[in-house]
Amino acid sequence: MQLDKLLGEIRACQACEADLPFAAKPVLSLSDSAKLLIIGQAPGLRVHESGVAWNDPSGERLREWMGVDKTVFYDSRLVGILPMGFCYPGKGKNGDLPPQPQCAKLWRKSLHAHLTNVKLTLLIGQYAQRYYLGKESEIAGGLGDCFSHRPGNGFVSLTETVKNWQFYLPQFLPLPHPSPRNNIWLRKNPWFEQQVLPVLRGCVKEVLQL
Numbered sequence: 001m002q003l004d005k006l007l008g009e010i011r012a013c014q015a016c017e018a019d020l021p022f023a024a025k026p027v028l029s030l031s032d033s034a035k036l037l038i039i040g041q042a043p044g045l046r047v048h049e050s051g052v053a054w055n056d057p058s059g060e061r062l063r064e065w066m067g068v069d070k071t072v073f074y075d076s077r078l079v080g081i082l083p084m085g086f087c088y089p090g091k092g093k094n095g096d097l098p099p100q101p102q103c104a105k106l107w108r109k110s111l112h113a114h115l116t117n118v119k120l121t122l123l124i125g126q127y128a129q130r131y132y133l134g135k136e137s138e139i140a141g142g143l144g145d146c147f148s149h150r151p152g153n154g155f156v157s158l159t160e161t162v163k164n165w166q167f168y169l170p171q172f173l174p175l176p177h178p179s180p181r182n183n184i185w186l187r188k189n190p191w192f193e194q195q196v197l198p199v200l201r202g203c204v205k206e207v208l209q210l
Contacts, residue, residue: 003032006111006114013086013107017087020090025087027083030114032116034076035078035120036078036204037079037081037082038080039082039083039084040081040177042085043088044088045096057180065201084099084128085098085101086103120173124176124178129174169203
C-alpha cells in the first residue's frame with residue numbers, strides 16, 4: 001500500500017474512539033523521504049485542537065533541543081513525526097493518560113515499511129523507549145538491528161536509558177519528554193543539557209545536512 005493511502009486510512013481510524021475523551025483525530029506527519037523520525041507519546045490537548053504535532057510548549061523546547069526552526073521541523077520530506085498514540089488520550093491524575101495501544105498494534109509495522117530512508121530516530125519518553133528498545137522489540141528487529149547484545153537493553157528507567165544514549169546510536173537517540181512538567185528532572189540531571197544536547201544537535205545537523 002502506498003504511504004499516502006495508508007496515512008489516509010490512519011487519519012480516518014476510529015478504532016479506539018470509545019476510549020477517548022473527544023472524537024478520534026489522529027495527528028502524525030510522514031513522508032517516505034524523511035531522514036529523521038520523532039517518536040513521542042501522544043498528542044496533548046493543544047495539539048488535538050490545532051491538529052499540528054508538537055504545537056505547544058513541549059514542541060518549542062524540542063525544537064530548541066534539536067537546533068532547528070519550524071520550517072525544518074515541519075518539513076515532512078526531512079522530519080517524520082510518529083507518536084506512539086495518534087489521538088489525544090485524555091487527562092489523568094499526573095498529566096495526560098498513556099497512549100492508546102491500538103495505534104501500535106494496527107499501524108506501526110506498516111508505517112515503518114515505508115520509512116526506509118530514516119537515519120536517526122529520536123525516542124522521546126518512556127513509552128517510545130520501551131517499545132523500541134525493549135528485549136522483545138519487533139520493530140528493532142524488523143529494522144535490522146538486534147539489541148539483545150547491547151548493555152543499554154537492560155536499563156530499566158528513563159534516566160538510565162537517556163544517560164546511556166551512546167549504546168543506541170547511530171539508529172536511536174533516547175530523550176526525556178520536553179514538557180514543562182519535566183523541569184524538575186532537567187534540574188536534577190544537568191548532564192543531559194551538558195552532554196546529550198550537543199550530541200543531539202550534531203546528529204540532527206548531520207542527518208538533515210543542515
